[in-house]
Each structure stands twice: as C-alpha cells, then as structure tokens.
Amino acid sequence: MAADIAGLTVVWAYRRTGKFAFHVLTGALETDARTASVPIEFANGVDAVVAAVRTALAAPTARVLVGWSFYSPDFPQMRAELHAVKAKIDDPRVVHVVGGVHAAAEPEATLRAGWQFAAIGEGERLVRDLVLCVQAGGDLRTVPGIAFLDGPSLRKNGRAERIALDEFPPFGPGHDRFGPIEITRGCIYACRFCQTPYFAGANFRHRSVANVRHWARYLVGRGFRDFRFLTPTSLSYGTFAPEPDLAAVEALLAGVREEIGPTRNLWFGTFPSEVRPEHITDASLRLLRKWVSNRALIVGGQSGSDRVLAASARGHDSACIERAVALCVEHGFVPHVDFLLGLPSEEPSDVDATLQLMDRLVARGGKVHGHTFLPLPGTPFRKAPPGALTDDVRRRLRQLASKGQLYGQWEQQEATAQQMAAARNLTS
Numbered sequence: 001m002a003a004d005i006a007g008l009t010v011v012w013a014y015r016r017t018g019k020f021a022f023h024v025l026t027g028a029l030e031t032d033a034r035t036a037s038v039p040i041e042f043a044n045g046v047d048a049v050v051a052a053v054r055t056a057l058a059a060p061t062a063r064v065l066v067g068w069s070f071y072s073p074d075f076p077q078m079r080a081e082l083h084a085v086k087a088k089i090d091d092p093r094v095v096h097v098v099g100g101v102h103a104a105a106e107p108e109a110t111l112r113a114g115w116q117f118a119a120i121g122e123g124e125r126l127v128r129d130l131v132l133c134v135q136a137g138g139d140l141r142t143v144p145g146i147a148f149l150d151g152p153s154l155r156k157n158g159r160a161e162r163i164a165l166d167e168f169p170p171f172g173p174g175h176d177r178f179g180p181i182e183i184t185r186g187c188i189y190a191c192r193f194c195q196t197p198y199f200a201g202a203n204f205r206h207r208s209v210a211n212v213r214h215w216a217r218y219l220v221g222r223g224f225r226d227f228r229f230l231t232p233t234s235l236s237y238g239t240f241a242p243e244p245d246l247a248a249v250e251a252l253l254a255g256v257r258e259e260i261g262p263t264r265n266l267w268f269g270t271f272p273s274e275v276r277p278e279h280i281t282d283a284s285l286r287l288l289r290k291w292v293s294n295r296a297l298i299v300g301g302q303s304g305s306d307r308v309l310a311a312s313a314r315g316h317d318s319a320c321i322e323r324a325v326a327l328c329v330e331h332g333f334v335p336h337v338d339f340l341l342g343l344p345s346e347e348p349s350d351v352d353a354t355l356q357l358m359d360r361l362v363a364r365g366g367k368v369h370g371h372t373f374l375p376l377p378g379t380p381f382r383k384a385p386p387g388a389l390t391d392d393v394r395r396r397l398r399q400l401a402s403k404g405q406l407y408g409q410w411e412q413q414e415a416t417a418q419q420m421a422a423a424r425n426l427t428s
C-alpha cells in the first residue's frame with residue numbers, strides 16, 4: 001500500500017551543474033511505492049525556490065524538504081542563495097538538506113553555512129529515508145547518513161549505504177528528467193586531486209549490461225537519438241582491476257547498439273566521461289571504431305611531468321599519454337587531452353615539460369583541454385596551495401587557445417582555486 005505522504009513537497013534547488021544528481025534522486029523517489037507520490041518541484045534560482053516553497057506551504061498540512069547539491073567551487077554561491085531563500089521564508093515547516101561531494105567532505109563548514117542537515121554518502125536510499133521520516137513525523141537526525149550540528153558539535157549518523165546501480169534508475173523518467181546512464185561508480189585509481197574515489201569508493205561498481213540495455217530501450221521509446229554514459233573511466237567498464245575487460249566493454253556497446261539501431265548516436269569515451277591513456281591500445285580503439293558514433297575521445301593526461309604524475313598517483317607516465325594520442329590519431333580519433341595546471345609540487349621544469357608535451361600532442365593532431373588545479377575537499381590534496389599560473393604560462397596557453405588547439409576553463413579556475421583556498425584558510 002502506498003504510504004500517505006500528503007502535505008510533503010520536495011523542492012530541488014536545481015542548478016545546471018548538479019542537475020543530473022537531482023534527476024537520480026528523483027528516480028529513486030519515483031521507484032519506491034512508499035515515496036512515488038510525493039510532489040517534486042525543480043526550482044532554478046532563489047526566486048524559483050521561494051515561489052515553490054510558498055506554493056507548497058499553502059497546503060493545510062504542509063512540510064517542505066528543500067534539497068541542495070553542489071560541487072565545491074559552487075559553495076560560496078549556493079551559500080548566498082540559501083541565505084537569500086531563508087531571508088524570504090523562515091518557516092519551521094521547511095527543512096534545508098544539502099548533499100553531494102562537498103557536503104560529504106566538509107559537513108561541519110557546510111552546516112555552519114546554514115543548512116540544517118547534511119547528507120553524507122550516496123543519496124538514492126538516503127532521500128527515500130528522509131521523505132519517509134518526514135512523513136512519519138520522525139526525527140531527521142536519526143536517518144542513517146545524516147549529519148547535523150548539536151550546539152557547537154558536529155554529529156554524524158554514519159554514512160549512507162552505497163548502492164548497487166541496477167537497483168536504481170539512472171534518472172527520473174516519471175518527471176521527464178533525463179541524463180547520461182551511469183554505468184560505473186567509484187574508481188580504483190584514487191588520483192590524489194580527485195574527489196570521486198573518496199566520495200564513491202576506491203572500487204568499481206558497474207550497472208549490468210541488461211540494465212543499461214533496459215534504459216537504452218526506454219530512451220529509444222521516448223524518442224532520444226543520443227546515448228551517453230557516466231563513468232569515471234570508460235574502458236574500465238566490467239572490470240574490477242586496472243586491466244580493461246574489453247569483452248565486457250564490447251558486450252555493453254554491442255548490446256546498446258542492438259537496442260538503439262545503427263542510426264542513433266552512441267557516445268562513449270567522450271563527454272561526460274573520459275578514457276585513461278594506458279587503456280588506449282590498438283584493440284580498444286578497434287572496438288570503439290566498431291561501435292561508437294564519436295570520433296573524439298577525451299583522454300586523461302593531467303601533466304607532462306613524470307614526477308608530478310607520480311606525486312598525484314596517476315598510475316601512468318607522460319610517454320603513455322603521447323603513445324595514446326598517436327594511437328588515437330592512427331585509428332581516426334581526435335584525442336582531447338585533459339591537463340591540470342598548478343598541481344602540488346609542480347616546479348618550473350615540470351610546467352615546461354607539460355607545455356612541451358602539449359605542443360607535441362597538438363602537432364600530432366590532438367587538442368588540449370586545460371584546467372587549473374583546485375584543492376578539493378575530501379582529497380589528499382585538499383590542503384595544497386591553489387593552482388597558480390605564471391604570466392609566461394598564461395601567455396603560452398593563450399597562444400594555443402588562439403589557434404583553436406586548447407580550450408577550457410583554466411583561467412576562471414585559477415580564480416576559483418584562490419577563493420577556495422581563502423575560504424579553507426578562514427575555516428581551518
């Protein structure tokens with residue numbers, strides 16, 4: 001029997017950068033008979049959140065759960081938005097809960113910024129538990145995975161249980177909210193700058209081929225023509241170790257292709273996911289050529305310095321990046337190589353090595369996607385100095401950009417890195 005949850009509305013503080021997380025949470029609520037009928041509003045920006053909450057509060061037995069989720073660089077803006085919402089509506093029937101990688105890594109600072117509860121860990125089960133708890137008139141502090149402030153002290157009620165991907169939809173189809181199909185969660189590589197393994201675990205959990213096919217078939221039925229996948233490392237599908245399992249990758253791609261037919265687009269190893277350079281081989285590229293629609297591949301490179309790569313625990317060297325790019329071009333792919341500038345311990349000679357590698361990759365037919373290092377909460381590099389570029393490096397990067405050989409948010413990220421470090425220094 002469906003539970004009576006009349007009176008509760010969920011309002012997502014819905015921003016572009018975190019929207020797929022909300023789609024997944026929506027799917028989790030839709031697919032549990034106990035929570036499927038709770039109204040969900042997608043409210044983009046302060047005015048929309050305020051309007052959605054006001055409308056919900058008009059119901060006689062109203063309760064509103066406002067859900068927030070964001071990445072670390074967006075913390076200052078989202079904190080300002082929370083304050084703006086609370087300045088307009090400060091009602092005890094409204095509860096603000098924040099989740100996502102930033103809240104999980106920095107629960108105390110996040111709660112001190114004004115959220116009442118922080119979700120620690122994965123949200124699919126937790127969001128159901130929260131809704132059921134509100135419905136039962138329970139105490140949200142007892143929900144597994146919830147953190148809160150008890151006077152001056154942080155209290156954590158454990159960590160939300162990690163889920164099996166097959167048990168949840170990859171998006172919220174009942175609300176027409178779609179996104180890439182998440183095929184793998186967690187990452188065994190544990191690169192020291194990356195939040196993924198520290199949030200989702202340093203191992204792989206894969207969605208089964210049958211389940212991916214089910215959702216691909218569903219999307220075909222809904223008229224979609226483009227099929228994308230979310231994974232930390234595309235060619236790790238089906239494996240639990242560093243070595244790719246190409247038979248598993250082929251079973252996935254062939255199965256999806258069978259569902260979507262020859263004319264729809266199957267995007268793999270490109271946005272929003274990438275490929276590790278050591279996974280790029282003749283065999284893996286032949287397999288991709290056979291099944292995928294993209295002719296661009298996003299390759300994780302990060303640095304041209306072997307010393308910096310080793311210090312970041314990347315698990316490959318710079319020669320591996322160069323070899324991968326050459327192979328991609330040979331097989332008719334355009335490699336777009338991600339680089340992180342300003343990584344900890346980087347010396348001028350390391351920066352030179354990176355810039356020289358960029359030049360060689362571009363000469364071979366690759367493109368460079370430039371980022372500046374952000375000291376992300378929850379990672380081993382969280383206390384490192386923010387990524388900073390010299391005038392000479394900026395000039396050389398702009399030269400590459402002016403020729404269409406480099407793109408990315410590296411300039412804005414340098415400013416963001418400074419802001420994050422300043423905020424960190426204030427709270428530590």
Ligand code: SF4
Pocket residue numbers: 187188189190191194195196197232233276300
């Ligand atoms: S950077 Fe990529 S390979 Fe490294 S830990 Fe993060 S997701 Fe895994």
